[in-house]
Amino acid sequence: MVASDIRRLVDRALDAARSSGASYADARFLQEEWEAIDVQDDRLQGVDRGATSGIGIRVIVDGYWGFAGTAQLTAAELERTAALAVEVARSSSATKAAPVRLASEPAREATWATDVSEDPFAVPLEEKIAMLLDASGRMRQVPGLGIAESSMDLWRRTSYLVTSDGARIDQTITQSGAGIRALAIGDREVQMRSYPNSFRGHFACRGYEHIRAMDLAGTGPRIAEEAVALLKAPECPTAETTLILDAPQLALQVHESVGHPIELDRVLGMEAAYAGTSFLSPPDRGNLRYGSDLVNITADATLPGALGSFGYDDEGVEAQRSNVVVDGIFRTFLSSRETAPEVGEPRSNGTMRASGWDVIPLIRMTNINLEPGDSSLERMIDETDDGVYMSTSQSWSIDDKRVNFQFGCEIAWEIRKGKRRRMLRNPNYAGRTVDFWSSCDAIGARDEWGVWGTPNCGKGQPGQTARVAHGTAPARFRGVRVGVRG
Amino acid sequence: MSGPVGEERLADAAEAAFGAGADGVLVLAFHSWGGLTRFASSRIHQNTWREDVEFRVMAVADGNRTGVAATHSLDPAVVRRAADDALAIARIAPPDPDFPGLAPPAPVAHTAAFDDETANATPAARASAVAGALGELPAGMEGAGYVETAADEVLVCSTTGLRAFAATTHAGCSVLAIAPDSSGYAERLERRFGEVDTHALAGIAADKAERSADPQPVDAGPWTVILEPAATSTILQFLGYLGFGGKAYLEGRSFLTGRLGSKLMADAITIVDDATAPDALGLPFDFEGMPSQRVTLIDKGVARSVVWDRATAKKAGTESTGHGLPPPNSYGPLPLNLRMEPGENTLDDMIASTERGLLVTRFHYSNVVNEKETILTGMTRDGTFLIQDGKIANGVRNLRYTQNAVEALANVEAVGATTEISTEMFFGGSRAPAIKIREFKFSSTTTH
Numbered sequence: 037m038v039a040s041d042i043r044r045l046v047d048r049a050l051d052a053a054r055s056s057g058a059s060y061a062d063a064r065f066l067q068e069e070w071e072a073i074d075v076q077d078d079r080l081q082g083v084d085r086g087a088t089s090g091i092g093i094r095v096i097v098d099g100y101w102g103f104a105g106t107a108q109l110t111a112a113e114l115e116r117t118a119a120l121a122v123e124v125a126r127s128s129s130a131t132k133a134a135p136v137r138l139a140s141e142p143a144r145e146a147t148w149a150t151d152v153s154e155d156p157f158a159v160p161l162e163e164k165i166a167m168l169l170d171a172s173g174r175m176r177q178v179p180g181l182g183i184a185e186s187s188m189d190l191w192r193r194t195s196y197l198v199t200s201d202g203a204r205i206d207q208t209i210t211q212s213g214a215g216i217r218a219l220a221i222g223d224r225e226v227q228m229r230s231y232p233n234s235f236r237g238h239f240a241c242r243g244y245e246h247i248r249a250m251d252l253a254g255t256g257p258r259i260a261e262e263a264v265a266l267l268k269a270p271e272c273p274t275a276e277t278t279l280i281l282d283a284p285q286l287a288l289q290v291h292e293s294v295g296h297p298i299e300l301d302r303v304l305g306m307e308a309a310y311a312g313t314s315f316l317s318p319p320d321r322g323n324l325r326y327g328s329d330l331v332n333i334t335a336d337a338t339l340p341g342a343l344g345s346f347g348y349d350d351e352g353v354e355a356q357r358s359n360v361v362v363d364g365i366f367r368t369f370l371s372s373r374e375t376a377p378e379v380g381e382p383r384s385n386g387t388m389r390a391s392g393w394d395v396i397p398l399i400r401m402t403n404i405n406l407e408p409g410d411s412s413l414e415r416m417i418d419e420t421d422d423g424v425y426m427s428t429s430q431s432w433s434i435d436d437k438r439v440n441f442q443f444g445c446e447i448a449w450e451i452r453k454g455k456r457r458r459m460l461r462n463p464n465y466a467g468r469t470v471d472f473w474s475s476c477d478a479i480g481a482r483d484e485w486g487v488w489g490t491p492n493c494g495k496g497q498p499g500q501t502a503r504v505a506h507g508t509a510p511a512r513f514r515g516v517r518v519g520v521r522g
Numbered sequence: 523m524s525g526p527v528g529e530e531r532l533a534d535a536a537e538a539a540f541g542a543g544a545d546g547v548l549v550l551a552f553h554s555w556g557g558l559t560r561f562a563s564s565r566i567h568q569n570t571w572r573e574d575v576e577f578r579v580m581a582v583a584d585g586n587r588t589g590v591a592a593t594h595s596l597d598p599a600v601v602r603r604a605a606d607d608a609l610a611i612a613r614i615a616p617p618d619p620d621f622p623g624l625a626p627p628a629p630v631a632h633t634a635a636f637d638d639e640t641a642n643a644t645p646a647a648r649a650s651a652v653a654g655a656l657g658e659l660p661a662g663m664e665g666a667g668y669v670e671t672a673a674d675e676v677l678v679c680s681t682t683g684l685r686a687f688a689a690t691t692h693a694g695c696s697v698l699a700i701a702p703d704s705s706g707y708a709e710r711l712e713r714r715f716g717e718v719d720t721h722a723l724a725g726i727a728a729d730k731a732e733r734s735a736d737p738q739p740v741d742a743g744p745w746t747v748i749l750e751p752a753a754t755s756t757i758l759q760f761l762g763y764l765g766f767g768g769k770a771y772l773e774g775r776s777f778l779t780g781r782l783g784s785k786l787m788a789d790a791i792t793i794v795d796d797a798t799a800p801d802a803l804g805l806p807f808d809f810e811g812m813p814s815q816r817v818t819l820i821d822k823g824v825a826r827s828v829v830w831d832r833a834t835a836k837k838a839g840t841e842s843t844g845h846g847l848p849p850p851n852s853y854g855p856l857p858l859n860l861r862m863e864p865g866e867n868t869l870d871d872m873i874a875s876t877e878r879g880l881l882v883t884r885f886h887y888s889n890v891v892n893e894k895e896t897i898l899t900g901m902t903r904d905g906t907f908l909i910q911d912g913k914i915a916n917g918v919r920n921l922r923y924t925q926n927a928v929e930a931l932a933n934v935e936a937v938g939a940t941t942e943i944s945t946e947m948f949f950g951g952s953r954a955p956a957i958k959i960r961e962f963k964f965s966s967t968t969t970h
Contacts, residue, residue: 072850074850074852076852079616079618079620080615080616080618081850081851081852082588082590082849082850082851082852083589083590083611083615083850084590084591084592084850085589085590085591085592085607085608085611086578086591086592086593086604087592087593087594088574088576088592088593088594089594090574090594100566100569101566101567101568101569102569102570102645103568103569103570103571104570104571104572105570105571105572105573105574106572106573106574107573107574107575107594107595108573108596116524120524120571120645121571123644123645123646124557124569124570124571124645125569126645127559127566127569127644127645127646127648127649128559128566128569128649129649130566130646130649130650130652130653131561131564131565131566131649131652131653131656132565133563133565133566133567161611161614162614165614165615165616169616182773182774183773219775221773221774221775221894222894224894224895225892225894225895226775226893226894304563305562305563305664305666305700306562306563306567306568307562308562308666308698308700309560309562309666309667309668309696309697309698309707310668310696310947311947312886312887312903315969394572394574395570395572396568396570431889431890431891431899432889433887433888433889433899433900433901433922434887434901435886435887435901435903435920435922435968435970436886436887436901436903436920437968437969437970439968439969439970440901440920440922440966440967440968440969442899442922442924442965442966444891462891462892464891466922466965466966468968468969494947497558497560497668497670498558517966520924520965520966521924521965522897522923522924522925522926522963522965
């Protein structure tokens with residue numbers, strides 16, 4: 037809960053923006069605390085702990101946007117910053133455009149907080165370091181391993197948003213994650229394996245209970261052995277074949293080839309110069325076949341414990357669940373109060389988030405989920421005569437309209453006559469988004485479905501990093517190009 | 523604030539950390555302010571201004587235990603609390619036998635890197651620059667991009683008596699010209715806003731968009747390519763991230779491990795890191811307070827060196843080159859001001875000498891396929907052209923490259939005589955020329 041003196045400052049910032057000429061204004065206080073711990077081999081690489089807080093003021097003046105943010109939380113500085121936001125907005129009229137209109141939104145006064153069983157910041161630092169050193173030490177016992185890494189990241193965001201539409205939202209979001217990585221270093225290659233997922237592990241809107249459940253130390257030897265074995269494994273052959281992806285890799289696939297292209301700001305060209313646009317356009321809603329009949333995709337910011345969950349977005353819109361793809365047909369975009377009306381939608385579906393107090397909110401993924409099917413990994417493999425099973429994201433690249441992609445995984449196994457056989461190194465695959473999702477012929481059921489946090493989703497200028505998530509189960513795709521070489 | 527707070531005020535707050543009772547304290551202080559005006563669909567759609575301060579405090583206990591804490595306040599009492607927190611972490615942290623200690627004071631070159639006009643640029647000035655750029659675009663073409671003006675003050679000081687301060691400015695603009703079935707791009711980064719000619723950038727972008735209209739499909743496969751500076755910069759910055767740092771080198775993860783002294787690239791390729799060159803945008807010291815040195819990484823194709831911070835230099839038995847990152851740092855040292863030295867060819871020369879090839883304006887969303895073999899993949903975008911019989915024939919649909927970066931630089935046939943600073947999606951900027959490469963591998967194509 038944000039302190040009453042801060043609330044008064046935020047209210048004052050909003051009043052200052054209105055009295056300076058803003059027809060609409062919002063003021064958002066954000067304090068983010070973080071703790072990051074890195075271990076390599078038997079050494080603590082560092083503990084980074086800190087906090088940042090400030091207020092960002094967003095205004096519309098004469099139909100144009102302006103924004104200013106400051107870390108100096110005094111009444112005088114906030115009044116100056118509010119006036120600057122208005123000056124910025126006035127300057128925007130140098131390029132003439134239709135005035136910004138916001139979809140209406142009921143005024144809400146609300147308090148929301150992540151459900152946390154064990155406060156991760158209250159767990160003694162010694163205990164966290166010891167756990168990571170133990171995990172790293174267990175990996176190092178595997179002969180031939182080059183480097184063992186373990187890491188933990190904790191965040192707590194406390195925010196208070198007020199809007200001139202009457203919203204008063206107090207929110208506390210706690211996020212936790214950890215992971216291990218084993219690297220085997222050869223003359224020409226570095227092979228790596230990660231657990232529970234690559235890029236610093238597995239993240240959720242949960243407390244330390246999320247990290248305790250991981251068993252990093254117990255799993256370390258297995259992934260270290262796999263990393264070492266990969267150095268001698270045959271290379272993934274070049275072929276057009278059946279591809280089965282594990283759930284964490286499906287999360288990356290959903291992120292890049294569904295999550296980003298459905299962002300309405302990209303569709304409308306607002307990110308064209310930097311992150312790019314989208315192959316989708318507004319008339320595609322209800323018409324475009326995005327994937328096979330099995331493909332159902334939701335955007336669900338209400339999933340308990342998922343990294344992309346929250347109570348309200350940074351425009352004060354309540355978290356929602358939307359059907360993005362139904363039985364393979366594209367239905368809706370991720371939207372904001374500004375963009376929803378531009379495509380005839382009456383209301384934002386609540387996806388605007390800012391990574392800090394000093395930047396404006398952008399349309400960001402929430403939890404974009406491939407809904408479960410009725411198959412299983414075992415059944416998919418059993419039904420496959422010839423194919424490849426790939427696991428854990430390692431490399432990703434996709435074009436500026438989100439059509440042509442090429443993704444690499446840490447490890448793969450050959451599938452022959454319904455059995456998982458030899459390990460393959462350097463697996464990757466390539467395709468085009470709609471063709472790929474249309475080739476999906478099996479998706480794992482609910483018991484194999486999980487939500488995988490992505491803590492490093494980048495977008496915008498200046499760059500913003502969002503923490504989002506994807507619910508996925510293993511799935512199978514036919515006729516995919518694998519083993520792509522230059 | 524919205525103006526310099528000055529070295530003394532930053533130092534007053536920073537030195538509050540020295541009283542925490544640690545064996546040693548290092549403080550990094552950053553004060554930054556500026557505006558970023560983004561435009562899309564030929565209108566300003568995101569127009570922002572921000573100001574921030576950060577104090578990052580590293581405390582040392584028992585000689586070789588360290589902790590780091592950060593705060594975003596200029597209040598000395600708050601900085602002192604961060605130091606107390608850092609010391610509490612240090613007392614818990616296991617000893618680090620490789621900790622090199624805090625750097626002693628060292629003379630740092632003064633650079634004239636602060637431009638008042640840039641630091642004081644108004645929202646109206648940025649908006650006017652955007653309007654000027656958009657005015658250069660022909661009817662039927664839309665513009666997108668940004669204009670930024672920013673200023674920074676950076677102080678590094680420690681209980682060893684080290685104190686280094688720099689005030690810098692930078693300004694940048696990118697223009698993406700969007701036509702019905704094509705696009706063109708241009709970008710410029712400078713110390714001074716006055717040197718960023720947004721009209722000229724828009725002209726370049728519009729010309730590229732016009733000339734690449736009605737793009738034709740071409741097959742993937744090996745091609746002779748001419749990479750314009752922005753595309754060369756992508757290759758350069760990935761090499762810097764993957765292999766020019768001392769930690770990756772010592773761990774055996776770098777493509778340079780065991781290969782220093784070897785001829786890896788073409789004679790025409792010389793790569794250095796130089797933060798203090800007059801046309802660079804770097805700082806005269808690193809985040810350990812060590813003077814930034816010019817380091818020749820590749821000399822006429824021969825691998826010569828990597829960059830070092832104090833910890834990796836100690837391990838390697840050498841000296842820091844002034845490439846330390848802010849603590850805590852698990853990445854090791856990195857070259858943040860890479861430059862590929864220019865050659866003698868004009869872009870027109872390179873095109874005229876190409877019987878059949880592709881001209882690439884820039885790459886998009888490149889990433890690492892194999893770090894030690896330096897295999898990268900990414901897409902072309904915003905102006906990819908077919909060269910036929912020494913002339914640009916037409917625009918082509920975009921392609922995906924999957925290419926060994928070192929091998930590409932071994933296959934360089936010509937290097938441009940001028941260089942530009944370009945940004946890359948995952949990194950900052952680097953300065954590079956256009957280069958012509960034979961047998962550059964494209965692995966697939968896309969629809970636009």
